[in-house]
Amino acid sequence: MVRLKRFGVSMERSLLGSFDRLLKKKGYTNRSEAIRGLVRRWLVEDEWSKGKGKVGVLLIVYDHRKRDLSARILEKSHHHHHLIISTLHVHLDENSCLEVNILKGRPKEMERLAEQLIATKGVKFGQFIPAASGKGL
Ligand code: NI
Numbered sequence: 651m652v653r654l655k656r657f658g659v660s661m662e663r664s665l666l667g668s669f670d671r672l673l674k675k676k677g678y679t680n681r682s683e684a685i686r687g688l689v690r691r692w693l694v695e696d697e698w699s700k701g702k703g704k705v706g707v708l709l710i711v712y713d714h715r716k717r718d719l720s721a722r723i724l725e726k727s728h729h730h731h732h733l734i735i736s737t738l739h740v741h742l743d744e745n746s747c748l749e750v751n752i753l754k755g756r757p758k759e760m761e762r763l764a765e766q767l768i769a770t771k772g773v774k775f776g777q778f779i780p781a782a783s784g785k786g787l
Contacts, residue, residue, distance in 0.1 A: 659685075694782040703757040707779040708764045709750045711742070716772035720747075723770060727751070730763045746774070 661669075673684040697703055714720050727734055736752040751767075753760040761778065768776030 690782065690787045693787060694780060697782065698757060698780045701757050703760070703780050704754060704783045705781045706753045706757075706760045706764070707750065707781055708753055708760075708767060709748065709775075709777055709779075710767055710773050711746055711748050711775040712770075712773045713745045714747050715745055719770070719772040723749070723767065723773075726763070726767060726770070730759075733759055733763055 669681070669684070673681065676684070678684040678687070694703075710723070712719055712723065727737070733753050733755040734751050735754045738750040740748045740750075742748050753763065757780075764776070764778035767773065768778070
């Protein structure tokens with residue numbers, strides 16, 4: 651069982667009002683859950699800033715009809731097979747593909763691979779999301 655500890659937080663009324671409106675909009679049911687989410691996000695950012703990130707998600711959207719693009723993406727992915735632990739490929743429509751790659755490894759290597767794939771000529775959209783290993787969260 652998880653042991654919880656209560657603590658008091660003081661803040662300006664207007665700031666609290668803005669926080670309450672935002673957490674409701676985002677779907678949080680109470681302040682505690684929203685604050686826990688913010689703290690966890692901060693911890694993940696800190697983990698990555700210290701070069702200790704271990705897991706990340708890379709998504710790219712591209713047109714598979716572009717000359718050699720699928721082959722170039724596949725080539726780069728195979729070259730870095732030790733970093734990519736899983737890939738989900740979705741055919742969004744007749745032309746567009748969405749690929750979600752779960753990366754695991756050294757932060758710099760993951761970021762470098764993400765940059766390379768996102769910068770591949772013909773990739774329409776790409777985003778790398780540093781994620782948490784789950785430890786300490
Ligand atoms: Ni496809």
